[in-house]
Amino acid sequence: MVQVSEKLSRLRRFLLSEGADLYYIPGTDPHQDEYVPAHWQHRVWISQFTGSAGDVFVGQAQAWLWTDGRYALQASQDLDSKCFQIVLSGQGRPTMRQWLTSQGQRLRFAVDPSVISISVAEELRQTLAETDGELVFVDNWVDALWTDRPPLELKSLKLHPLKYTGQTTADKLIKLRDWMREQGMEAYALNTLDSIAWLFNIRGADIPYNPLVISYALVTLDAAFLCTDTKVSKEDAEVLLESGVTVAPYADFMTLLQSQAGQIAMYPGEATVAMWNAPRVGKPMRVSSPISLWKACKNSVEIQGSRIAHEQDALALIRWMHWLTTHWRGLDEVSVTDRLTEFRQQGRHYCGDSFPAIAGFGENGAVVHYRASSETALSIQDTAPFLIDSGGQYLEGTTDVTRVLHLGTPTARQRRDYTLVLKGHLRLRHTRFPKGTVGAHLDALARQFLWQHGLDYDHGTGHGVGSYLCVHEGPARISPGLIKVPLQPGMILSNEPGVYLACRYGIRIENLCVVVPVISAEDSEVGREFYGFEDLTLVPYQRKLIDICLLTAEEIGWIDQYHRRIWDTLSDRLSGGAREWLNQETAPLQ
């Protein structure tokens, strides 16, 4: 295997011959995937850093890894400190912008245009301009050096039937073309895989955890192309063609872009510079991405599907929780998580996990993005809270749920912390809010009880979730980030406040919920439409961790009502010990 130092020195020859000062190797891929396939893990190849967030800059004398505080420890373990310097981003630290401008005047900054978005490139260009620097687009030099590069592992495309999507591809294309005409464009180019999967009602297995097909798409006013090398059966290709979608090879996408005669449009936040520069005639038009919002607002079939998926998921989790209460001895975080996957596999239409489970016992629970491995896994004990954040992919929908279990007797402090988190979780769940409200307005409702005790959590309260798509989905979220996307009926979002005490334990309670209309503008005394949330997740909170003294009568009522609903929905499908366990766990609190 080639040493990191040798890789860097080979890369530096490119720098020299190109007269560039820095080569930028972002941790992303041409499709802005959250889980980057091995084939595109350029940053891992050069640095050996495997964390999910991180960018590399290589200069003649030095190389840097940019990552955030979560990965400080991992980066120092993964990286060769003689070759790489770690730069941490985040609160109070210099931004990449400040760092870049401090690297000297007239910087020539090189990057492969196929892996960065137009927005990122523009920000870089502006920053560099401040010090008379320049952004230059070059070939991917890592590709040229990476001799044992793994190929893309492409699986098969599957059509996702109408009974799950609730809307045909033909209908989605009509809607998209109406929007395209309105905006005055003749072609729209797409590179994000979940948007393409939604638009064409296709699913795949090319990306771990996300049921996606590695592909590009081009939609014109009278044609639609799905460019992919993933296997498409002849029958499926015919069905797609009947819906107006022509399947073409992956590499044809750039050729199609190049030969477009009409006005082409792209969303700069997702489309790459390579796409932007492709058309031979005219300049692309900048537009927002309507698909992101359409995809986020689930239709009634998708919502009904999500309910079914959540029932399957809850049955698995309830059976596992019951099993855990008597089988935890001698097991560790990894083995109990494997067992949870086995319980999920018994569910109808289960297609895999929706993300790598976070199973943290005691102090490991305090590591927000923890992923248990054989080296780190603690054995499960009855002495501290055990946090389990997991989810499944089902044909009907995607789940994501976090529960905390104490297998012995929790301390008063643990019960207080759990109850403060639960109060915020319940308050957000039961809030009503007027049309136009964005997630940043609601985020503090989930934090307020923790804040009173000087506690907080360093992550958002909720993210969007796809419909048998990505477990993290835009454009709305519930977080302090001042994002201008109002919450709208049909959006599925997580509700997951938490508290993390370093070296002690972590508590997080997470349900998925769907935004529903609760008061019409006509029925409102102030003439405004009000929305609320409905829980999709159907897993009981752990009653022994609840300190009833900290709850209001209303909050106790909310919990009892939720537990009653779980019992009513699921008890018929359970038997024996698991049924009895659920009966006890969902009994009224008082």
Add this chain to the structure above:
Amino acid sequence: MVQVSEKLSRLRRFLLSEGADLYYIPGTDPHQDEYVPAHWQHRVWISQFTGSAGDVFVGQAQAWLWTDGRYALQASQDLDSKCFQIVLSGQGRPTMRQWLTSQGQRLRFAVDPSVISISVAEELRQTLAETDGELVFVDNWVDALWTDRPPLELKSLKLHPLKYTGQTTADKLIKLRDWMREQGMEAYALNTLDSIAWLFNIRGADIPYNPLVISYALVTLDAAFLCTDTKVSKEDAEVLLESGVTVAPYADFMTLLQSQAGQIAMYPGEATVAMWNAPRVGKPMRVSSPISLWKACKNSVEIQGSRIAHEQDALALIRWMHWLTTHWRGLDEVSVTDRLTEFRQQGRHYCGDSFPAIAGFGENGAVVHYRASSETALSIQDTAPFLIDSGGQYLEGTTDVTRVLHLGTPTARQRRDYTLVLKGHLRLRHTRFPKGTVGAHLDALARQFLWQHGLDYDHGTGHGVGSYLCVHEGPARISPGLIKVPLQPGMILSNEPGVYLACRYGIRIENLCVVVPVISAEDSEVGREFYGFEDLTLVPYQRKLIDICLLTAEEIGWIDQYHRRIWDTLSDRLSGGAREWLNQETAPLQ
């Protein structure tokens, strides 16, 4: 008096001779004043519309008034409908941008550069460019036609002593120049009167309600100019000179700008186009306004001053409220408000009201920006809630307080509404929040109880308040607006949720409070500094409007504690009936 139609036709001759399509007459003045002096009320002169928000566009065939929904009724009364068309802005309506682009291609849009900010001009220019239009700067054509234009009514400048400001002008200039050097500028130009008043520790009476001096300022690295025609005594001019401030005539400002050799800087959100275009050499630099933030974060002397001012103000309001309970018969909104001003006038260092009081009985209380006049004033009765929002200017600080009084027996519904508003007001007041929190994160804490009942209010929850300066002050506020200014210790903000039932009554409860540190980063288990609020206002809530059944024990404790503090602070300075009344009003709720 010249008819509106005649004014328009004279103005249209200018349009014709200049080859322009539209002339823009904004409702602002060269200093972006909230209360525009009569001398600069160009928009009122041309349209006769006297509302506080509104812009006029004059075209060859038509003229438009742009205002918001609050002023729809007033606009239709004030305007000659044969001459003006009303366009309402706001939610769901076309923006000025959309309206302008719908007015046709290649629009030549004329405006006086001395009355619009650089930011507004840039937005207009961009909008016009979309339809190949153009923004052209012309003389103020209204000035040329306005023969009986009132002169500026300039009063005297007063130095505001160190015992109130807590920081000398010399120190403020050192701080400003440090910032200027950091940003690489040699001169900084200012046109907003409260920033100038803060920087030079001066106050005046040139603007109603705001104790300001009509002036411009230019600060270089070694000189500072206050350009004003307001009367400055020889002694005061000498004191200013000793602090490094040279007083110059108002008109000299533009000459000073023109002759600046060094790099000059301006804040585009406040500075006018006339200022931007003035320098003969070089191009001005765009900077943010540091003074706005420095001014917002009050020092300990200013906070102590605000406490003193609020005690004076509370004594006046308490005496008035006691007086009102027995003297309301036969009086109307105007006469009881006049009486309140008389009570305030008895306070030490009272300098005038901080804004025109909003005194709305019953249905008038539901008009958010109501201002009682002899035509609209309802007589005070004991049949509905009476809303009074008022404030005073004191040498030590500025006050702003809203209370609702029911002089008879409130209905269950009125008590519920009052209590829901009070719960939000208390929840916001008692929240703790981590450093970095912005007002948009906290706004919903004050709304959450109303939202549960499908109620809301169509205004922000809190605005910044100056220190014997403007009652509305930036840059922070507590509102749904996604403003990125974190709340910081020393900021004085209002806390004023409300509910308005059209044709019935309005309820608003408003205190001013100051942001204070409550947990240090060292003492926090999550390593973050936490802030909270402290009340400055010392006026009891009306106990008969409180429905105790809707309050938690904690909320009852908060009210009792607040009332106790009012009694302890003020009772010694009250006597007779007012003291007895306060005793009753501040007794524990249960």
